[in-house]
Amino acid sequence: MSDAPESQDPADLRVASRELDGRRPWLIPDEQVPYGHVLHAAAVQRCSPAAVVSRLAALGYTDIQHSEASLPDSVDLDDVPLIRDVGAEYSVTWLDVGKPVSLRQVLESAGQTDRGPATVARRLTALGYRLGDGDGAQSLPDTPHSGDPVLISTDRGSYGEWLDWGDEVPTPQVLRAARELRCSPYAAATRLLALGLRLPYTPEPADELLLRSSEEQDLRQGVRWLYWEPPVGHVLAVAQELARPAAEIAARLAELGYGRPAVPDSPEADDLVILSEQLNGRSPWLVVNTVVGLSxxxxxxxxxxxxxxxxxxxxxxxxxxxxxxxxxxxxxxxxxxxxxxxxxxxxxxxxxxxxxxxxxxxxxxxxxxxxxxxxxxxLGYRLPDEVEYPEVRGSLAGS
Structure with missing residues (x-):
């Protein structure tokens, strides 16, 4: 039995087809018509959603999903990407108006349409959707940022989860996202706060200096310490530049999610020199070798x-x-x-x-x-070979 409508009016065929092209697959009369289909049809046919609902009812589609809010007066074609469920992997699925809109939906839609999250949130609300936090449009930033979805994704792989409205962000998540976005952890943290999420610490502008070399000003240097503690030389150099105790710098780094290196109570004049790989008192610093020890x-x-x-x-x-x-x-x-x-x-x-x-x-x-x-x-090396080494000097290699 065909699900095609009895009417052969081209406009009726379009509104009854899932792709709005007047061809199968058709809406099934015994199944609920998604709210998103109504909005999509209104945008494509340049009519009001109320007119689409009336036309569908006349064609026998009586179970039509409704929003708790009143129908919008009009829908633009630019609205259509906002109401596609970003979590659907294999086919176009309309956003369920009966469920709160996730933060991921807002941010990914914003990224896809190059709009600010606040703009997207306000438009979804105007279209009849309810945001997960109830007031997200008021707190979200107006400026677009393509990296927002990365900030709230706990794992970019298939097993990742998504942070939602008002969640507390684990400190390692800030560092991982900063590394992927090639930005400073401070920039990542302040953007997360702007998105209404919570952090276990308060970002400070001085964190920028803590997370990069005081000489090289490399914004990405701190991110590479994600899974181990920062070099002691870096801690002492930053403490010297900021005129703060080294222990205070180490404690702050621990708050930011890094390992906490042991630092001396009283730094000595030569400490930065002997801790630097090039013995110049600057980065790169010696990193503790836990296997074979110091060179x-x-x-x-x-x-x-x-x-x-x-x-x-x-x-x-x-x-x-x-x-x-x-x-x-x-x-x-x-x-x-x-x-x-x-x-x-x-x-x-x-x-x-x-x-x-x-x-x-x-x-x-x-x-x-x-x-x-x-x-x-x-010097302590083991030479197990039982050989008699010659006393004769060889010529230098390359001479």
Whole structure:
């Protein structure tokens, strides 16, 4: 049995067809006509929704979904994208007027139509829909932002959930969204508040500096610490620039969702130098290596840069959270030749140093394999190969 209407009037056929094209699939007389279909038909046929309802009733469609509010006087074609359910994955589904409109619906519709969330919320209300918070149009921002859906999506994969009106945003969500949008966590947090969501902390303008290098001014640097604690060097540098205690900076970073590094009560003059990878007191900073510990070469380079002994440098870095592997043996004094040797070694104190590693270092430094093997053993490396290393020096690689 066909569901086509008996009337052959082209206008009737269009209003009774789901796609408003006068062809199947047709509305089913025994099923409720969605409210969205009424609005869509009114927009396409440039008539009032009330006229569409009357025409459908005359064609035998008596079960028509209604809004709790009165029908709007008119509907524009620009309104149609707003009333399509953004959660429908496989086919066009009209937004259910009997349920509160989700924040996701407003934000995704705003993004698709390049309108501000407040504009979309007001228009949906005017069309007869009820917002989930009851007063969202008053609190939402007027400015459009294409990243809004990312801010409220807890996971961009298929198993993600969506934050809704008035929800509290988990701190890691702010950081994850900021990373995906390539913006600062402060910018992400303030936009979330503008969308009516709650945060477990109050965003502060100074957070921008806490989450980036004080020298490089890189807005994305803080985001890469999402799953670990910020380097101590960064904390001390920001504390120095803001003239605030390092412990206060570390505590604020913990509030913002980052790990809380241990910081000294009394920073020393050389701390920023020995904590920087380039020994210049600036980012990039040393990151704690929880597997093999601190680089022995860095300790010796830091000793040379500051005029302090290797043991003094190692002790201070240990206080700052950077430990030296128990197998490592510190020399009494730092030597440039020792640093050059260590920079050719790509093995950690957990690894065995084999013949090929010794020969490579000898080639790169111009030292004899026997000398290289002797020095590496003295520094704590394991050389398990039972070989007699030659005393003859090789020529430097590339010479």
């Amino acid at each position: 022995l070469a860095h300790i010796l380079r830091a000793a040379l840069a500051t005029g302090r002994s290797p043991s003094d440098i190692a002790g201070r870095l240990a206080t700052l959270g950077h430990w030296l592997h128990e197998n490592a043996k510190l020399p009494a004094i730092a030597d440039e030749a020792e640093v050059r040797l260590l920079e050719t070694v790509d093995r950690s104190f957990l690894d065995d140093v084999h013949l090929e590693n010794v020969l490579r270092s000898a080639s790169l430094t111009g030292r004899s394999p026997a000398d290289v093997a002797s020095r590496l053993t003295a």
